[in-house]
Amino acid sequence: MVETTVSAAAVRRLAVAAQGYAARYRRAAESDVETAIRRLSCVQLDSISTVERSHRIALTSRVGNYPRESVSDLLARGRIFEFWAHEACLLPIESWPFFRRAMQNGGRDWYSNVNDVKNAYPELAAEILTRIREDGPLASRQFEGAAGGGMWNWKPAKAMLERLWNHGELAIAGRQGFQRVYDLTERVIPRAQLEAPVPSAEEALRTLAEQAVQARGALTEPGIVEHWRLRGGAARVKLAVAELVAEGRLRRLRVDDGGSDVLVSADAELDRPAPRTAVLLSPFDNLLWDRPFARRILGFDHLIEVYKPAPQRLYGYYVLPFLRGDRIVGRADLKSERKERRLVVRAFHREDGVRKSGALDDALDGALDRLARSIGLEEVRR
Numbered sequence: 001m002v003e004t005t006v007s008a009a010a011v012r013r014l015a016v017a018a019q020g021y022a023a024r025y026r027r028a029a030e031s032d033v034e035t036a037i038r039r040l041s042c043v044q045l046d047s048i049s050t051v052e053r054s055h056r057i058a059l060t061s062r063v064g065n066y067p068r069e070s071v072s073d074l075l076a077r078g079r080i081f082e083f084w085a086h087e088a089c090l091l092p093i094e095s096w097p098f099f100r101r102a103m104q105n106g107g108r109d110w111y112s113n114v115n116d117v118k119n120a121y122p123e124l125a126a127e128i129l130t131r132i133r134e135d136g137p138l139a140s141r142q143f144e145g146a147a148g149g150g151m152w153n154w155k156p157a158k159a160m161l162e163r164l165w166n167h168g169e170l171a172i173a174g175r176q177g178f179q180r181v182y183d184l185t186e187r188v189i190p191r192a193q194l195e196a197p198v199p200s201a202e203e204a205l206r207t208l209a210e211q212a213v214q215a216r217g218a219l220t221e222p223g224i225v226e227h228w229r230l231r232g233g234a235a236r237v238k239l240a241v242a243e244l245v246a247e248g249r250l251r252r253l254r255v256d257d258g259g260s261d262v263l264v265s266a267d268a269e270l271d272r273p274a275p276r277t278a279v280l281l282s283p284f285d286n287l288l289w290d291r292p293f294a295r296r297i298l299g300f301d302h303l304i305e306v307y308k309p310a311p312q313r314l315y316g317y318y319v320l321p322f323l324r325g326d327r328i329v330g331r332a333d334l335k336s337e338r339k340e341r342r343l344v345v346r347a348f349h350r351e352d353g354v355r356k357s358g359a360l361d362d363a364l365d366g367a368l369d370r371l372a373r374s375i376g377l378e379e380v381r382r
Contacts, residue, residue: 005254006270009326011218011262012297013272016326018217019062019287021277025370026064033070034079034092036062041215041227042089044284045082047178048306050318051334051343052375055090057282057320060374068376072174072181076137078190082172082180084108086229086289095211096193098204100168107166117159124160129169129184137173137183205230206240210265213250216286218262218297223290259296278363280320280332280371288321300328300351315349320371322348324363329354332364336377343372345382 020039036059037043046054059066071090074080080090083099084107091099117124132138143157161182164170173183186194199207212227213219219227221234221241230236241263244250250263253270264270281287288294288302295301300321305313316333323329333346345368350356368380 005256008255008257008297010270010272011253011255013274013326014264014268014270015217015287015297016275016277016323017269017272018215019285021061021275021279021323022064023276025373028060028063028066030067030070030073032063033059033066034074037074037080037090038092038094039215040286041095041211042085042091043286044086044289045088045090046284048318049178049336050306051320051336051371053178054282054284056375057280057371058285060371061279061281061285065374075172076174076188078188078193081189084166084229086227086286087284093190093193096189097196098199098207100198101201101204103166103168104198106163107168117156117163121156121160124156125164125169128157128160128164132170132182132184137181139176139179139181141179202240205237206244209237209240210244210249213263214265216290217268218253218264219290220260220262220293223293224263226290257296274325276325278322278324278367280322280334280367281328283319283321285321287323298328316347322364322367324360327351329360330364332368334371336375338377341376341378343368343375343377343380345380348382 020036043055043058048054051057055071071080075082079093081093081096082088082090084102085091085099128143131143140155140158140161143155143161161170161180165172165180165182168185170182171185171188172180173188174181208228208230209224212224216223216227221237224230224237224241225232225234241250245252245263248266251266251268252261252263254261283304283306288300291302302321303314303319305315305319306317310317315331318335319331319333321328321331328351330348330350332348335344335346336342337344348364350360354360365380368382372378372380
């Protein structure tokens with residue numbers, strides 16, 4: 001049942017507010033990082049470090065400059081865990097039982113030789129588990145073997161480590177640099193989560209649907225699917241969403257732009273002012289995961305061009321959208337020069353209809369300075 005009609009502006013402000021972006025630079029503690037991951041439901045990991053790892057940009061934009069070892073420490077202490085959600089993500093530890101079924105089904109064993117390694121090396125899993133049991137947490141470089149060519153063509157030990165992680169037999173106990181450190185699951189994940197019953201597929205889907213809406217402020221059914229990369233499309237979540245609406249846990253709203261209805265939490269505040277935010281977003285920020293919704297609500301056509309040849313790029317290699325208030329007003333092509341401790345602005349592109357002004361430049365300067373300080377740089381060069 002659709003309860004009421006709201007403006008697209010109200011939906012946009014709700015979606016931006018749900019992200020919890022900080023209004024200014026601040027210093028944060030490890031506990032703030034854990035709280036932010038719980039609020040967001042999951043935070044995407046990505047290996048590109050042209051500016052900084054994506055999860056650090058995403059988290060500093062919300063909590064501020066936090067100790068660099070925080071994520072690895074939270075993983076080691078079983079406060080958060082790493083698994084496949086939107087992509088490989090950091091998740092709050094209480095979500096573990098809702099991913100057990102996915103682990104039982106092999107996670108995402110589809111990539112590279114992760115599927116093939118079990119048959120090719122039938123004794124390797126037992127050997128790896130025995131060594132980790134005896135020696136403690138290990139990274140893949142601490143195992144012998146050579147890789148073939150190609151990004152996903154790993155050495156057998158790395159492929160088996162990934163397979164054991166996909167199946168929940170190993171957990172990520174931290175990172176060395178950006179390399180995963182694996183340990184036995186029972187030594188990382190708290191007993192309460194390990195012994196919790198595996199929710200039914202229906203119960204898990206209801207929980208994930210509600211969490212996605214809470215974390216994103218407003219979503220359509222396809223947006224829920226995209227949040228978790230669920231198989232089966234929007235049809236898969238239709239019944240779960242209908243039940244949550246009938247129970248009063250979610251509300252379905254009509255939007256005055258004539259597009260699909262949106263789902264919001266039952267207690268969502270719909271009459272919000274525009275937030276006072278000026279922040280540079282990771283290209284993989286949660287706000288931008290549902291690209292059709294971003295075009296509709298934010299008026300922003302999000303492009304990630306790192307995998308394109310340089311002549312085909314419109315905006316640059318590693319481009320951070322610039323959110324000011326409740327609008328994305330530009331795109332900054334950035335690079336960190338770590339030896340010089342400098343953040344370099346290679347280009348800044350204003351969005352269509354955004355006028356050049358002193359206020360815009362001041363807001364961008366503030367956002368650049370805040371980003372640089374949060375990732376350990378001392379200077380910005382425009």
